[in-house]
Amino acid sequence: MTEQPNRFDPTIPEPAWMDRWLDSGALRGDPSSGREPYVIAIPLPNVTGSLHMGHALNNTMQDVLIRWHRQAGREAEWVCGTDHAGIATQAVVEKNLAAEGIRRADLGREEFLERVWSWKEESGGQIITQQKRLGCTLDYSRERFTLDEGYARAVAEVFVHLYEKGYIYRDRYMVNWDPGLGSAVSDLEVENRTVVDELVEIAYPLTSGEGEVIVATVRVETMLGDTAVAVNPDDERYRDLIGQTVTLPLVGREIPVIADDHVDPAFGTGALKVTPAHSGDDFEIARRHGLDEVSVIGEDGRMTDLAGAYAGLTIAEAKRAVFDDLQAAGAIRTVREYSHDVPFSHRSGERIEPLLSLQWFCRMDELAGPAIEAVRSGRVRFTPERFGRVYLDWLENIRPWCVSRQLWWGHRIPVWYRGDEVHVGTEAPDGEGWERDPDVLDTWFSSALWPFATQGWPDATPELARFYPGDVLVTGRDIIFLWVARMVMMGFEFMGDIPFHDVVINPIIQAPDGRRMSKSLGTGIDPLELVDEHGADAVRFGLLLMASTQDVRFNEQRVLQGGQLVTKIWNATRLVTARGGRAGSPAPELRTVADRWIASRLADTVTAASRLIDEYDFSKLADTLYHVVFDDFCDWYLELLKAETASPDVAGYVWEQLLVLLNPVMPFVTEECFTFMPGAEGMLLTHPPAQAPWGEDPAACRAVESLIQVTSELRTFRQSRDITPRTELSVALAEAPPDLPREELAAIARVAVVDDAGDNPYTVPLVAGRILIARDAASVDVEAERARMGREIATVEAELARAEKKLANSSFVERAPAHLVTAEREKIVAHRAALTALRADLDELNATTA
RNA sequence: GGGCAGUUAGCUCAGCGGGAGAGCGCCCGCCUCACACGCGGGAGGUCACUGGUUCAAUCCCAGUACUGCCCA
Numbered sequence: 001m002t003e004q005p006n007r008f009d010p011t012i013p014e015p016a017w018m019d020r021w022l023d024s025g026a027l028r029g030d031p032s033s034g035r036e037p038y039v040i041a042i043p044l045p046n047v048t049g050s051l052h053m054g055h056a057l058n059n060t061m062q063d064v065l066i067r068w069h070r071q072a073g074r075e076a077e078w079v080c081g082t083d084h085a086g087i088a089t090q091a092v093v094e095k096n097l098a099a100e101g102i103r104r105a106d107l108g109r110e111e112f113l114e115r116v117w118s119w120k121e122e123s124g125g126q127i128i129t130q131q132k133r134l135g136c137t138l139d140y141s142r143e144r145f146t147l148d149e150g151y152a153r154a155v156a157e158v159f160v161h162l163y164e165k166g167y168i169y170r171d172r173y174m175v176n177w178d179p180g181l182g183s184a185v186s187d188l189e190v191e192n193r194t195v196v197d198e199l200v201e202i203a204y205p206l207t208s209g210e211g212e213v214i215v216a217t218v219r220v221e222t223m224l225g226d227t228a229v230a231v232n233p234d235d236e237r238y239r240d241l242i243g244q245t246v247t248l249p250l251v252g253r254e255i256p257v258i259a260d261d262h263v264d265p266a267f268g269t270g271a272l273k274v275t276p277a278h279s280g281d282d283f284e285i286a287r288r289h290g291l292d293e294v295s296v297i298g299e300d301g302r303m304t305d306l307a308g309a310y311a312g313l314t315i316a317e318a319k320r321a322v323f324d325d326l327q328a329a330g331a332i333r334t335v336r337e338y339s340h341d342v343p344f345s346h347r348s349g350e351r352i353e354p355l356l357s358l359q360w361f362c363r364m365d366e367l368a369g370p371a372i373e374a375v376r377s378g379r380v381r382f383t384p385e386r387f388g389r390v391y392l393d394w395l396e397n398i399r400p401w402c403v404s405r406q407l408w409w410g411h412r413i414p415v416w417y418r419g420d421e422v423h424v425g426t427e428a429p430d431g432e433g434w435e436r437d438p439d440v441l442d443t444w445f446s447s448a449l450w451p452f453a454t455q456g457w458p459d460a461t462p463e464l465a466r467f468y469p470g471d472v473l474v475t476g477r478d479i480i481f482l483w484v485a486r487m488v489m490m491g492f493e494f495m496g497d498i499p500f501h502d503v504v505i506n507p508i509i510q511a512p513d514g515r516r517m518s519k520s521l522g523t524g525i526d527p528l529e530l531v532d533e534h535g536a537d538a539v540r541f542g543l544l545l546m547a548s549t550q551d552v553r554f555n556e557q558r559v560l561q562g563g564q565l566v567t568k569i570w571n572a573t574r575l576v577t578a579r580g581g582r583a584g585s586p587a588p589e590l591r592t593v594a595d596r597w598i599a600s601r602l603a604d605t606v607t608a609a610s611r612l613i614d615e616y617d618f619s620k621l622a623d624t625l626y627h628v629v630f631d632d633f634c635d636w637y638l639e640l641l642k643a644e645t646a647s648p649d650v651a652g653y654v655w656e657q658l659l660v661l662l663n664p665v666m667p668f669v670t671e672e673c674f675t676f677m678p679g680a681e682g683m684l685l686t687h688p689p690a691q692a693p694w695g696e697d698p699a700a701c702r703a704v705e706s707l708i709q710v711t712s713e714l715r716t717f718r719q720s721r722d723i724t725p726r727t728e729l730s731v732a733l734a735e736a737p738p739d740l741p742r743e744e745l746a747a748i749a750r751v752a753v754v755d756d757a758g759d760n761p762y763t764v765p766l767v768a769g770r771i772l773i774a775r776d777a778a779s780v781d782v783e784a785e786r787a788r789m790g791r792e793i794a795t796v797e798a799e800l801a802r803a804e805k806k807l808a809n810s811s812f813v814e815r816a817p818a819h820l821v822t823a824e825r826e827k828i829v830a831h832r833a834a835l836t837a838l839r840a841d842l843d844e845l846n847a848t849t850a
Numbered sequence: 851g852g853g854c855a856g857u858u859a860g861c862u863c864a865g866c867g868g869g870a871g872a873g874c875g876c877c878c879g880c881c882u883c884a885c886a887c888g889c890g891g892g893a894g895g896u897c898a899c900u901g902g903u904u905c906a907a908u909c910c911c912a913g914u915a916c917u918g919c920c921c922a
Contacts, residue, residue, distance in 0.1 A: 007887090192922080341922090386854065390920070393853080397921095477920085512862085514918085545873080548863070550855060551918075555862045557874045560887090564873095567887055575884035623864080623872070638884075712891090719879065719891045726882080750882095802869080811905035820868060820906095 004577065004676040008570040010535025010563075013672050018132050020671075026070065026686050028141045029077025031466035038074035039470035040066055041451045041499070042138060043483070044146065046085035047120055048092050051130035053509045053517055053554065054476060056527035057543045061506055061618055062474045063136045064544070067664035068613050069471075070137070072689045077467050078137060079454050081144035082125050086410040086443040087181065087347050093119050093409075109408050109438075116409050120145075130528060135536045135667045137685070142463075144454045146446045147411065154453040155446045156414040156426040158494065163424045167363045168403070174283040175357045175402050179301045180348025183406035184359050186442060187399065188482050190352055192341040199338035200323065201269065203331050204229060204246040207254050213238070213246055214333055216268030218340070219278070220326070221318040224251055224307045225296035228274040230285055233259035235270050249331045250322065251308065260285050277356045295356050299406075315353070360404040360413060360439070367489040368395045374488055374498050383504045383616045384549045387477060391503075394481045403442045410440030448486035451499035469497050474504045504616045508551045509543075517554065530559055537666035538562035544622040544665060565626055566669045569662065572634055572655065573673040579641055581652025584679035587693045588653050593741045594646035596700035598637045601628060602654050603692035609661050625662055633658060636708065643747035652677065657690040699739070706740040710771060711749040713764050717773065720788065725750060730774035732757035737769055760844040765796065765834040782845065789842045796838065800831040 021027060029037065040062050045055060062078065070076035093116045094104055104112050125145075131138060144151060162168040175184040197218035205212045213229055226248055231238035241257045248255055262285055263272045276286030277295040286293060296307040303310045303318045310318045326332050343352035372395045374380040375388050382388035404413060416423040416434040423429040428436070449457070455464040469491070475484060484503055491499035510516060511523035518524055530539045541562030546552045590596045605628045612621040633654070640646040656677060663670040663684040674680050674687075718725060731751045733740060742753050757772035764771050803824050806812055813821055 006885090390854075393921075480920095508919090510918090546863085553862065555874085557862070561873055564887065567885070571885035571888085573884085578884070619864080627872085634884085635889090642883085715890060716892090722879090725880070725890075799869090806906090809905065813905085815905045816868075823868095 002676075004570075004574055004673075006574075008567065008669065008672070010537060010566055010669060011532065014133070014135070014536055014668050017668050017671050018135065020683065021137055021685055022140065024683065024685060026076075027078075027137050028139050029075050029463075029467060031075075031462040033075045035073060035075040037077060037466050037471075038066065038069035039077045039079070039467045040472050040474070041079040041454065041470055042081070043473075043475045043479070044081055044083040044447060044450055045127045046088050047082040047124040047145065048085055048088050049082075049127050051127050051134070051527055053525055053527050053543075054506075055127070055131075056134060056539065057509055057547060058474055058476065058506045059131055059134055059136050060540045060543050061504065061547065061616075062472075063134070063540075063667075064618060064621075064664045065472060065474070065613065065616075066137055067667065067685070070685070071660065071664070071687055075466070076137075077139055079144070079450075079467075079470075080128070080131075080138035080140055080142060081146070081454065082127065083443060083447055084120075084145065084147035084410065086405060086407050086440060087183075089116060089120070089124075090407055090409040104408070112408055133528060133531055133536060135540065137667075142454070146443075146450075146453075150456065151446065151449075151453050152411060153426070154449055154457050155411045155441065157458050158449060158490070159414050159441070159445075160424055160426055161494070162362060167366065168360060169363070170358065170360050172356055172358045173361065173400075173402075174280050174354055175359055176343060176345070177299060177353040177355045177357060178345040178348050178350060179353050180345060180350035181407075182299070184357055184402050184404065185345055185347060185352075186402050186444075188444075189346045190343045191346055193344050194339060194341050196337055196339045197342075198335055199268070200335050201333040202249070202273075202326055203333055204248065204273075206241070207245040207247050213241060213257065213271050214269045215271045215273040217273055218338060219275070219319075221303070221310070221315060221322045222275040222278045222296065223248065223273060223322065223326075224303075224310060224318075225275045225277050225294040226251075226253075226255060226273045227276055227286065227291045227294055228255050228289065229257045230260045230263045230272045230274050231257060231270060232263040232265045233261065235263075235265040237265075237270060249329055250325055258285075258289050258291075260288065278354055280354050283354075283356070293356055297353065297355055299355070299357060301353065359402050360415075360437075361400040362403050363400050364398040364489070367493055368398045368485075370492040371395055371485060371488040374492070379501065380488060380498050381502050383502065387480060387503070387505045390477070391480050391485055395485055401442075403445050404437075404439040405442055406438075407440050410443060411446055413437040413439050413441060444482050444486060447483055448490045449494070451487055451491060452495050457494065468495055468499070470500045472502045472504060473500045474506055476508065477505045478508075480505070502616070507547055507549065509546060510551055510553045512554050512556075514553055525554055530556075534559050534563045535566060535668065537566050537669050541565060541622055541626075541666055544618040547618045561626070562666075565629060566666065568629055568634060569659075569666070569669050569673055572629065572638065573659075573676055575638055575641075576648075576651050576655045577676055577678065579651060580648035581655055581677070582649065582679040583652060583656040583674065583677035584681055585649060585653055587691070588647065588649040590650060590694065591647050592640075592645050592744075593700050593703050594637060594640040594744065595650040596694075596697045597704040598632065598646070598650065598654050599692060599694040600697040600701055601632045601637075602657055602690075603694060603696050605661065606657070606690050606692045609690075622665060625658075625665060629658065629662070636704065639748055640744060643744070645741075645744045645747055652679075656680070657692065660684055660687050660690040663687070702737075703739040703741050706737040707744055707748070709766060710736060710740060710745060713766065713771070714749045714751060714773075717762070717764055728752055730754045730757060732761065732772040732774070734772070735769045736766065736771050760841070760848060763834075763837045763841050765792075765838070768830060770834060770837060785845060786842070789838060789845070793835065793838050793842065796831055796835050800828060800835065803827045803831065 042062060043058060066076050066078045128143065159168060176190050178185045199216055199218050200220050201214050201216045202223060203212040203214050215229060229246055242259045245254045245256050274282045274285055274291065276283050276291055276293040278297055294306055296304055297315060298304045301315060303313045305311045310321060313321060345352055372392060375392055414424065414426055415437040416429050418434045428434065451470055452464060452468050455461060455467050457464055473484065487499050491497060515521060515523050527539060538559050542559030545558040546555060590599055608624055609621060637646060641651050659670045659674050671684050674684050729751045732754050733742065745751060746753050757774040761772040761774050764773060806824050
């Protein structure tokens with residue numbers, strides 16, 4: 001064993017420790033070990049991604065869990081890998097190509113995909129390396145990619161199965177068309193933004209020639225595809241018109257006026273133009289009434305042939321032209337500004353174009369049933385609990401999922417066509433002339449299979465048998481619908497069981513100013529830079545401290561606090577070993593009150609830490625460990641050890657246990673320190689869990705609490721009288737708590753315990769009782785002392801008055817619990833005694849100096 | 851429009867029926883034989899507002915005002 005250096009540079013040993021953990025084989029879960037598995041599937045990062053603050057927190061939380069349970073003897077498997085991330089990855093490669101002046105279409109599908117694969121091999125998956133820097137003990141040996149061969153087989157299998165069950169179907173239906181992407185996207189990939197548009201009122205003349213109906217729209221160009229005008233059946237203004245027809249201006253089509261409850265009489269004129277092919281709401285109305293669906297806008301963002309004279313124009317051009325023509329025809333009534341919410345694509349940021357398109361959908365109702373029941377029954381539990389409600393609300397109102405995407409990078413839909421024939425299967429059909437569906441599946445379709453596809457499904461592998469279901473999912477609330485709910489649904493459908501029993505929602509860490517942390521806003525903070533600066537342990541600790549049940553602003557001070565703990569751990573190790581503390585020994589004998597106290601504190605901490613892990617309260621866990629190290633172990637126990645009122649073997653034993661407890665949170669410094677403890681064997685990574693075989697010792701705790709209280713009072717006394725810490729005070733403890741450990745007090749507070757504090761001593765009141773300090777009359781500043789005593793007396797008088805007032809309230813005495821009433825009575829006795837003593841002191845002071 | 855959070859010390863956050871806590875910052879002492887990246891002492895809060903329940907409310911209930919997020 002080498003000697004422990006004076007100072008610790010956290011960044012130096014980190015890579016070495018990661019290598020040792022990897023070499024140990026302990027990160028690879030062994031399905032044949034016979035131990036109870038503990039499995040976490042990581043929220044798979046995009047292969048294009050790099051580690052941001054959200055990942056850093058999320059991954060640290062998981063690493064704490066996996067390390068804790070690994071120490072506890074569970075067969076730990078933390079599933080590792082990346083997502084092919086269809087849109088994001090394709091976009092990166094397209095951007096690189098654009099720099100060379102090449103477009104995707106120039107290359108063709110095959111060659112483009114080759115480029116994507118080679119990009120993936122060279123530049124993808126950087127995040128895996130970054131996870132190692134954070135100290136994450138993922139099973140890197142089983143790293144998976146959602147587009148690797150086995151995974152692709154699972155995806156095709158799932159598609160075919162769902163198709164055969166009738167859940168997956170192809171339909172021409174209203175979709176969210178993302179013009180920037182040139183693809184449909186799901187409802188979940190759309191966000192509403194408030195925009196100001198021009199609301200135009202257009203007059204549609206009644207075909208009968210008697211009057212007109214005025215409709216309002218922000219999408220003038222879509223009037224070319226109108227197939228009805230709808231009014232509310234209860235709207236008096238239009239009651240007579242229902243059943244009549246109007247003639248569509250510019251187009252000349254005769255379209256009916258229909259009644260539908262969905263129409264809001266208060267909006268616009270109360271008459272709604274119905275464009276089934278280009279509005280979700282209108283589409284619903286049209287399906288209810290069997291109206292024609294006329295698509296006037298195509299997937300290329302241009303007007304179709306059905307738009308007649310406007311065919312080929314872009315949407316913007318058509319908008320202008322139609323408006324001008326309506327104006328010329330005298331059909332425009334009013335134009336005004338109108339603020340409303342419209343959908344935008346999460347992906348491209350462009351305004352969504354709702355249109356009819358032939359796509360693959362998955363019906364979700366049946367799949368949702370068991371997933372709803374799992375959470376309702378508590379088999380799957382959310383932390384914080386309220387997110388279970390969010391999950392249920394969505395599943396209870398679930399709609400079909402558009403699973404096809406018009407991209408190249410992804411799982412190609414396993415469907416082949418030949419004329420009117422359709423073949424759905426994991427393999428291409430026999431025979432000539434079959435063409436495969438060009439579309440790929442929504443990336444979330446494949447990530448929904450993550451918990452079992454990573455274990456070899458559909459093959460019956462040993463891993464699948466042991467590592468499914470997993471235990472915990474730790475993730476962000478933004479993907480409760482996109483991912484969590486779908487994993488539960490797919491888990492039931494294909495494994496017949498839940499994928500995990502706990503879902504822990506990690507908070508979102510905002511920028512220090514409260515804005516979102518984002519690269520584009522320039523508000524991002526790179527966790528790896530923090531690791532460079534402060535070390536991974538400090539960053540992990542700081543993030544955990546920030547991890548409450550609500551969103552928090554990033555606070556670098558928490559990372560600094562982690563850095564302080566790292567230093568403290570380092571130095572405490574030096575002291576413990578210098579005093580002869582060892583690791584690897586059996587539980588030692590407790591010889592002193594200090595020993596009994598720290599043993600009790602350890603027992604308490606082991607219990608608390610275990611409970612906090614079970615409750616996923618990482619912030620409290622970090623805080624608890626911080627305070628037991630700083631306050632209990634270093635501030636008091638090590639001081640008592642230096643004063644030789646505690647035992648080195650106990651110090652060594654307790655410190656080893658504390659290092660074990662701290663290890664899941666701060667793996668690097670604890671492993672490093674452990675190596676400097678004589679007798680230490682192996683790594684903390686696989687060390688047995690912390691033990692405190694003595695249980696709690698309330699008597700020792702009370703004694704040390706008295707010691708701490710009296711010591712603190714004496715320190716305050718010194719400070720207020722400008723008495724240096726080195727000056728020994730003579731203190732009479734006659735009225736101090738009887739269990740106050742005197743030898744310890746003498747050593748730690750630098751006092752001489754005397755029987756008689758002489759004439760006219762200082763009185764220091766305690767919570768219960770008081771101590772007397774001998775006075776050196778020569779050093780007294782009489783005026784200052786008189787003032788201090790006056791303040792002291794006033795404080796105690798106020799306390800006394802408060803207690804008396806409480807007891808004077810008969811309702812309190814009658815209704816409050818007896819122990820509280822008793823406590824107040826005892827306070828009165830103590831306060832009166834203290835007052836008597838203080839007043840006597842003051843009289844004495846006045847008398848001797850008069 | 852519906853829902854969910856939040857409003858506590860200068861800052862970031864805990865606490866959640868019986869006398870307000872932490873870390874940092876601030877002020878004052880200490881180079882005390884592990885640590886000055888340290889130790890000790892201290893100042894600093896009508897716990898957003900208004901009502902209600904209770905012997906007792908920062909904590910429970912109702913409402914108001916802001917702030918953030920989700921769904922439509």
